Amino acid sequence: MRFERPVAQNTEQLTAEQVDDIIKEAHRTGLPSIALAQALQFEAKGKLRQKDVIGEWVPEEEPGPSGIRHNGEKWIHGVLWSEVSRGTLRHNSSFDNAEIIIDLNECPRVLAQLEYQKAHGANRKSDAPLIVHETTGRPYIAHQFRYHWRQIADAVGISKKVRMGNR
Numbered sequence: 001m002r003f004e005r006p007v008a009q010n011t012e013q014l015t016a017e018q019v020d021d022i023i024k025e026a027h028r029t030g031l032p033s034i035a036l037a038q039a040l041q042f043e044a045k046g047k048l049r050q051k052d053v054i055g056e057w058v059p060e061e062e063p064g065p066s067g068i069r070h071n072g073e074k075w076i077h078g079v080l081w082s083e084v085s086r087g088t089l090r091h092n093s094s095f096d097n098a099e100i101i102i103d104l105n106e107c108p109r110v111l112a113q114l115e116y117q118k119a120h121g122a123n124r125k126s127d128a129p130l131i132v133h134e135t136t137g138r139p140y141i142a143h144q145f146r147y148h149w150r151q152i153a154d155a156v157g158i159s160k161k162v163r164m165g166n167r
Contacts, residue, residue: 012162014042021156022149023109030134032116034149037131039109040079040089041164044102050164051077051094054131055139067127068139075129075139082126084114 014022019042026035037053055078058064066074077094089102089110104110118124123132129139140148149164 012159014158014162014164016042018156018158018162019109022152022158023113025152025156027116029152029155031148031152032113032120033131033134033140034145034152036110036113036117037145038149038164039107039113040130043107043110044089044100047100047102048079048091049094050142050145052079052091052100054078054142054145055129056094057139057141068129070138078139079130080126081122081124081128081130084130 019038022038023035026032026038041048041050041053055075057070057073057075060069060072060074062074062076064074064076066076068075079089079091083089083091084104087103087105089100089104091100091102092098093100104114117130122128123137131140132138133140133144146164150160153162153164
């Protein structure tokens with residue numbers, strides 16, 4: 001049997017101006033974690049999938065190390081503070097575990113958001129996730145993150161055909 005692949009509904013890429021609008025609106029609405037996630041995924045130029053940026057919650061039985069557990073699940077794949085050092089992000093891909101290296105000195109939006117996080121008391125312990133929900137203090141659940149991102153995107157007039165990142 002052969003099935004036709006569905007046509008992707010999210011077909012347009014974000015522009016730099018739209019990214020800046022999302023970052024501003026995320027801060028205005030008290031969600032600076034979304035500002036950082038947006039900056040990181042945009043300026044990584046397709047190297048990081050959303051799963052790499054925000055991580056994912058999986059059943060505790062699934063393979064993969066994690067020090068973050070909640071309600072019978074563990075958080076894996078997301079960027080940790082320990083992976084950011086001396087202007088470089090080193091993260092193993094959720095897709096194939098290959099090391100992704102990003103020179104953050106070429107990512108001014110990311111550097112600005114990291115400085116904001118540091119100045120506003122982000123938990124920067126080495127095993128702490130870079131992106132956490134402001135209300136719970138835990139990493140986002142994927143649908144929760146997408147919901148908040150879309151609300152912000154709608155507020156700044158971004159078409160539903162536009163997706164958050166390059167992957």
